[in-house]
Each structure stands twice: as C-alpha cells, then as structure tokens.
Amino acid sequence: MKKICLIYTGGTVGMVKSEEGYVPDSARFAAELAAIPDLHSPDAPAYDVVVFDPLLDSSDMAVHEWNKIGSAIAERYDNYDGFVVLHGTDTMAYSASALSFMLEGLAKPVIFTGAQIPLYEMRSDGRDNIVTAMMIAAEGRVREVGLYFGGKLLRGCRATKSSSDALEAFESPNAPLLAEAGIRIRYLQDPDGTLPKSPFRFQPFADVPIGVIKVFPGIQFEFFEQVMTDKLKGVVLETFGTGNVPSSQKALLHIIAKAHKSGSVIVARSQCAQGQVSLGTYATSRALVDIGAANGGDMTTEAALTKLYYLFSKGLDVSQIKKLVEKNLRGELSE
Ligand code: ASP
Numbered sequence: 428m429k430k431i432c433l434i435y436t437g438g439t440v441g442m443v444k445s446e447e448g449y450v451p452d453s454a455r456f457a458a459e460l461a462a463i464p465d466l467h468s469p470d471a472p473a474y475d476v477v478v479f480d481p482l483l484d485s486s487d488m489a490v491h492e493w494n495k496i497g498s499a500i501a502e503r504y505d506n507y508d509g510f511v512v513l514h515g516t517d518t519m520a521y522s523a524s525a526l527s528f529m530l531e532g533l534a535k536p537v538i539f540t541g542a543q544i545p546l547y548e549m550r551s552d553g554r555d556n557i558v559t560a561m562m563i564a565a566e567g568r569v570r571e572v573g574l575y576f577g578g579k580l581l582r583g584c585r586a587t588k589s590s591s592d593a594l595e596a597f598e599s600p601n602a603p604l605l606a607e608a609g610i611r612i613r614y615l616q617d618p619d620g621t622l623p624k625s626p627f628r629f630q631p632f633a634d635v636p637i638g639v640i641k642v643f644p645g646i647q648f649e650f651f652e653q654v655m656t657d658k659l660k661g662v663v664l665e666t667f668g669t670g671n672v673p674s675s676q677k678a679l680l681h682i683i684a685k686a687h688k689s690g691s692v693i694v695a696r697s698q699c700a701q702g703q704v705s706l707g708t709y710a711t712s713r714a715l716v717d718i719g720a721a722n723g724g725d726m727t728t729e730a731a732l733t734k735l736y737y738l739f740s741k742g743l744d745v746s747q748i749k750k751l752v753e754k755n756l757r758g759e760l761s762e
Contacts, residue, residue, distance in 0.1 A: 429472040429565040432507040433557075434499055436492065436655040437483035438515025440542035440553040449545065451482035459546035465558040467555075472508070472565035485515025485522070485541075490559070490736065494631045495523040500530065500537060501629035509536040513557065514590055516541050516596055517576060523583030524640050524729040527572040527757045528737035529632065531623040531634030536564045539574045539583060543594055551578065552594045559608045567604050568614050570623070571757070580606035584730045584759035587700065600700040601725040601761065635739040639728060641698065648678040656685045661735035661748075662691045663728055670695045670704040671711035683718045692748050696723030703761070721752040730759040 435441055441456030442449040457478070477499055483492065514522055523539045530537065542553030544752040550567060560575040572583035577595035585602040606614045623689050638659045640651060655662055666672050672679060683693055695715050697704050703725035707716045723731045735757070738748040755762045 429508040429567070430506070430548070431472045431474040431475060431511055431561055431564045432500075432503050433474050433513065433561070433586050434477045434479070434496065435482070435510045435513040436479045436485075436488070436496060436515075437481075438485050438519075438541045439545050440513050440551075440557070441482065442545045443547060446709045447559055449484075451484070453480075453482055453579060454477050455547055455734070456664075457608065460557070463554050463558065466553070466561070471558070472561055474561065475507075476610045483515070485518040488518050488522060490598050490634050491634045493522055493529065493733075494569060496522065497526060497529040497629050497631060500526075502628055504535070504627055505525050507535070508567055509538070511557070511564050512537065514541050516543060516576075520583075520586040520588055520597065520727065520729045521733060523572050523574045523586055524727070524759070525632065525733040527582075527584040527730075527734065528631050528733055531628040532574065532623040533572065533627060534570050534623050536567055536569045537572045538564050538569075538580075539585075540576060540656045543592065543596055559612065563606065563612060566612065569616075573605055575608075578603050578608045580608070582758050584733075584757050587727045587729060589700075598700070601703070602758065603690065603720070603729075630737065632736045635660050635736055637663070637732060637735050637739070639663045639665065639732060639733045641665040641671050642667060644673070646673060648682050652678070652682045652685075655682055655691065659686070659691055660739060661694070662686065662721070663694050663696055663731045663735065664715075665698045665728060666695050666712070667698060668703065669697065669708045669712065670701070670706045670715060670722070671709050672714065674711040674714060680718065683714065683720065687718045690745050690753065691736065692745055693718070693720040694723045694732050694735065694752050695720050696726055696728060719749070723750045724753065724760045724762070734759065
C-alpha cells in the first residue's frame with residue numbers, strides 16, 4: 428500500500444472564523460480531515476499527518492517557511508511514496524515554485540493544495556482538493572512539484588493564483604496542465620519526461636535581498652535608485668509586453684547600469700500573464716539589453732523570484748546566475 432505524508436502548513440482549508448477574521452485551527456483541521464469519508468476507503472493511500480506550529484495564513488510565509496516545508500520533506504523523503512502540502516492559496520504558487528527549485532533531483536510527487544472554502548464550512552472545495560491530491564501523490568506519475576486545485580494539476584513553478592474567489596483559482600498561462608481530474612485522473616504529460624538526472628538533494632534558501640518592481644506609465648525610476656543599487660542583489664522587473672520600459676527617462680539606464688555594476692541581477696519579465704519577454708524587439712527594451720538584464724522569458728513572477736533565491740543560495744557568481752536564469756531548470760521556462 429502506498430504511503431503519503433500530508434503536511435498542513437495553514438491556510439483557509441483548516442481555518443475557522445474568529446472575531447478578527449479567518450484563522451487556522453489545528454484541532455478543527457484534524458477533526459475535519461478525519462471526517463472525510465474518502466480517506467477511509469480501501470482505495471485511499473495510507474497517510475501520516477504533520478501539522479506545522481505555528482499554522483500560518485500564507486500571506487505570512489516566506490523564505491523561513493519554504494525552508495521548513497523543504498526540510499520536512501527532505502527528512503522524510505525515503506519513508507513515503509509522495510507528499511501533499513496543504514497551504515493557503517494566496518502565496519501557494521510562490522511556495523510551490525520555491526520548492527520546485529529547492530528539491531533537486533526530486534523523483535516523487537510533491538503536490539500542493541488547499542481550499543477557497545474551509546473544510547468546516549458547507550460547500551468546501553477542500554475535500555476534493557485533498558482527496559485528489561492524495562490520489563495523485565499515491566499514483567506517482569508526476570515526479571515533481573505540482574499544484575492541484577479545482578480539477579487541474581499544474582506544474583508548481585508554472586502556476587499563478589488567478590482568482591480570489593473562483594474554486595478554480597489557479598492557472599498555468601504558459602505551460603500545459605500536468606493532469607485533469609474528471610471521472611478519472613487523466614495525465615497529460617509523459618511521466619518519464621520528468622525523471623531527474625541527479626540524486627535527491629535539498630537546497631535551503633538564504634534570505635537574500637531580492638525585489639520585484641513593477642514598471643508603470645509615469646514611473647520615476649530615480650526613487651528606486653537606492654533600493655536597486657545598494658540594497659537588492661536581485662530584481663525581477665515587471666515590464667510592459669515583451670520587455671519594454673519607458674525609454675525617455677535617462678534615469679533608468681543609469682540606475683540599471685549602476686545596479687549591474689554593484690552585482691545585482693536584473694530579470695525582465697512581462698506584466699502580461701501569457702507570452703514571453705523578448706528583449707530587443709522594440710527600441711524601448713534596448714536599455715535592458717545594453718546593461719545585460721537577464722531575459723525572464725515566459726516565467727511567472729513567482730518562478731523568477733524564487734529562482735533568484737535558489738541561484739543566490741547556491742553561492743554562484745553573478746555571471747553564472749544570469750546564465751542560469753535564462754536556462755530551463757525545472758520546466759519553469761520555455762527555452
Ligand atoms: N489568506 C488565505 C491564505 O493564503 C487564503 C487561502 O488559503 O485561500 O492562507
């Protein structure tokens with residue numbers, strides 16, 4: 428019988444209403460989980476539950492919590508056939524992307540899921556999300572970090588939260604689904620396509636100063652100078668369209684060139700959910716080409732940001748980091 432490790436980190440799925448709004452509740456979560464009838468079916472995998480302390484709303488999660496999830500999996504890696512991580516939806520795509528990079532040589536399913544409606548409320552989507560994520564983890568055909576939500580299994584490092592209220596809350600705008608759950612779970616990718624070439628290894632993240640800056644019409648770049656040049660090692664620059672930024676301002680070139688000189692890595696990605704950055708297509712992206720910004724291609728912001736954490740945490744030098752940002756490491760980027 429397959430054995431799954433279910434890790435509850437927090438999030439709506441196990442929350443209850445309080446005077447301040449929804450908050451996680453470990454006792455209520457345990458009771459609601461135990462009451463899901465499907466998990467007692469002879470077809471369900473065996474499972475153990477790990478409950479984090481403190482349980483968090485995912486808005487409060489960052490590098491420390493990504494490391495905690497990563498080490499919880501790494502410590503138990505040999506004892507289970509797969510892992511299901513229950514997580515708040517708000518930053519689930521960031522955590523799934525982070526774990527995709529942290530878990531090098533992953534050869535088992537690690538499936539993130541959660542809910543838009545708590546388990547203890549009527550019409551909770553948590554029950555199906557948990558049961559189907561457990562089945563996917565037990566079937567073992569997806570040997571990577573996935574995100575299952577609302578009937579769709581997405582590659583973790585391609586997912587993004589696209590709706591704050593729909594039960595199909597996530598999308599993978601630039602990559603096909605890994606599977607669809609209808610009457611059957613229909614896998615859409617070749618399972619051997621994801622076989623790792625290296626042994627499993629956990630790479631924790633360092634708390635590197637990295638930022639995301641969104642360009643907007645009228646942006647006054649000079650206000651970002653100090654942050655971009657002295658404080659941040661990596662910047663994900665959310666540009667217009669295929670990588671364009673306002674070009675009439677001289678401040679930008681100067682700031683980016685200075686940031687580059689002081690060892691920052693600038694990654695250009697598009698504000699458009701779908702499609703890719705193609706630096707140099709328009710004159711308005713010339714400045715970024717000239718100072719050697721890395722082309723973020725069709726990566727999500729979640730993937731670009733966590734990839735920078737990953738590459739800096741590996742202690743690579745800036746030129747290697749820039750090269751690897753533009754290389755596909757986990758299926759996060761179409762080359
Ligand atoms: N704020 C919650 C969280 O991300 C939302 C959710 O889980 O759906 O933890």
